[in-house]
Amino acid sequence: MKELIRIGTRGSRLAMWQAHEVQKQLEAAFEGLKTEVVVIQTKGDKILDVALSKIGDKGLFTKEIEQALLDGGIDLAVHSLKDMPTELPEGLQLAGVLPRGEVRDVFLSRDGRRLHDFSGNDKVGTSSLRRQSQLLNHYPYLQLVDIRGNVQSRIQKMQDGYCEGLIMAGAGIQRLGLEDLITEYLPISTMLPAVSQGAVCFQIREDDEEIWPFVEAISDGSTWQRVMAERAFLRTLEGGCQVPIACYTELHDGLMEIQGLVASLDGTKLLREKCICMPDEATELAIELAEKLLASGGEALLKEIRGA
Known part of the structure; x- marks a missing residue:
């Protein structure tokens, strides 16, 4: 050994x-x-x-x-x-x-305002097309700006005035002991997480x-089962950081719920589906869910995005 x-x-x-x-x-x-x-x-x-x-x-x-x-x-x-x-x-x-950590995205702001308090004059930083498309779907008036770097450097850029708010993965903020900076946790209904986030x-x-x-x-066996299904969804859509795709699984009373999403870059088109299955069927059903999204307009959306 x-x-x-x-x-x-x-x-x-x-x-x-x-x-x-x-x-x-x-x-x-x-x-x-x-x-x-x-x-x-x-x-x-x-x-x-x-x-x-x-x-x-x-x-x-x-x-x-x-x-x-x-x-x-x-x-x-x-x-x-x-x-x-x-x-x-x-x-x-x-x-x-x-074992999986926090799956939700979080919002941080310089002055403590929540996301729904922001106006068209406010800039929100994100490096993710997935976050961008879902944000614009709910808040089309926001100004989104790209922001890169590690967790601390992005927060510092916000505090220095580059933007008024930030969207980031909650797990990273928590693991670094920076929870006090979180203005709000974004619900899954508003911001479906990235595949295997957390x-x-x-x-x-x-x-x-x-x-x-x-x-x-x-x-952790339960986390493994969930993230493998999410990765099967992603693999079927041939996605990654270059396209706005999201998938999230959750166990409820012995059943697995799978939610999947494909969106346009501007958030005007957002396709979202879900299914419920036995945990040992999750990978197979995640693939079927991805194929359903492709057939219902997702394939055309993804072709348009990749072409751009």
């Missing part, structure tokens, strides 16, 4: 929180195990002045870490699962997830059988 596990991660405070949480849980589950966190800079960490949708998002925050995993420089990669492309490099696989995943080499007992011991 392995005596040392090297954990690869990005270097932001949030990424380090995720890696250290995995490190803590591994060491708690296996007495005497040694772990080491290895920081790796990715392309997404270097390019901060271009919108995500204009860069291309396949492996933007993962490719360099995955290469280190393939090369044997690390034994385990820790990622925010919503950053992971649906197609992984040959020789690598997802092997588990921590989930931290582990990635390993397919041929590394020694690592399996470690990741299985700290992986």
Whole structure:
């Protein structure tokens, strides 16, 4: 059995929180195990002045870490699962997830106003087309501005006057202990989350059988079932950061509810469907839900967006 596990991660405070949480849980589950966190800079960490949708998002925050995993420089990669492309490099696989954190997006404002108090004179920062389209669907008068950088730098830009408000993932704000800055949590009915938002995943080499007992011991089965269904939805739509797609699953009384969304960039067209199924059918039904959205106008919407 392995005596040392090297954990690869990005270097932001949030990424380090995720890696250290995995490190803590591994060491708690296996007495005497040694772990080491290895920081790796990715392309997404270097390019901060271009919108995500204009860069291309396949492996933007993962490719360099995955290469280190393939090369044997690390034994385990820790990622925010919503950053992971649906197609992984040959020789690598997802092997588990921590229990899911907050799934909702949150609104932060400089002066404590809530989103519905904003006017057409106010700027709201977001780096996500998914958030942009849903915001404009509910608040078409808002001025949306692109904003990049880690959690703290985006908040600082807002406080320096770049924008009056920010939309961000609630899980990241909570994990950094910045809940006091949250003006409001946006309901799922207003802002359907990104696929696997709030989930931290582990990635390993397919041929590394020694690592399996470690990741299985700290992986959460319920979260895994939910996020795999959401990723099947995304894979069917061939989506990512370049298109406004959302999907969210939730367990109610032993049943799985799946909600999916495809929208136009300006928010004027928003297709949203849901279904309820047994948990072991979730992946299959998520694919069917995606196909239903495609057939009801989603395919034309996505073609238009990709063409633009």
